[in-house]
Amino acid sequence: MKKIWTILAIAAVSTLMAADGEAVYKSKCFSCHGDKAAKAALNKSQIIAGWDQAKIIASIQGYKNGEGGPMKGVMKPIASGLSEDDLKAVAATISSFK
Numbered sequence: 001m002k003k004i005w006t007i008l009a010i011a012a013v014s015t016l017m018a019a020d021g022e023a024v025y026k027s028k029c030f031s032c033h034g035d036k037a038a039k040a041a042l043n044k045s046q047i048i049a050g051w052d053q054a055k056i057i058a059s060i061q062g063y064k065n066g067e068g069g070p071m072k073g074v075m076k077p078i079a080s081g082l083s084e085d086d087l088k089a090v091a092a093t094i095s096s097f098k
Contacts, residue, residue: 019085021093028078029090036097044070049097056091 025037032041037049048056062068063079082090 019083019089021089021091024082024086024090025093028082029094032074037094038097041071042074048094051095053088053091053095056094057087060087060091 029037033039033045033048038047040047048059051059059068060075060079060082063072063075064082066072066076068075
């Protein structure tokens with residue numbers, strides 16, 4: 001019985017600690033990309049609303065590596081601050097915007 005409670009407790013803590021894509025978006029992305037990622041950041045980026053998750057992840061990983069278009073200087077520190085869980089969560093959130 002203790003094993004079951006231990007497993008349930010671990011599962012509950014893991015769920016609570018899972019990255020919240022909406023919160024990551026609001027704290028890291030919203031100020032430039034706007035509500036539901038519907039604007040070009042600083043009038044230089046593409047509108048990212050509706051991009052699929054793989055494209056978003058690849059783009060952010062590129063920024064982490066110092067690659068990318070005209071926004072790479074702005075995006076590198078933001079992208080570098082995202083954990084893998086944050087990256088996956090925010091990618092799922094952005095891809096849900098239509």
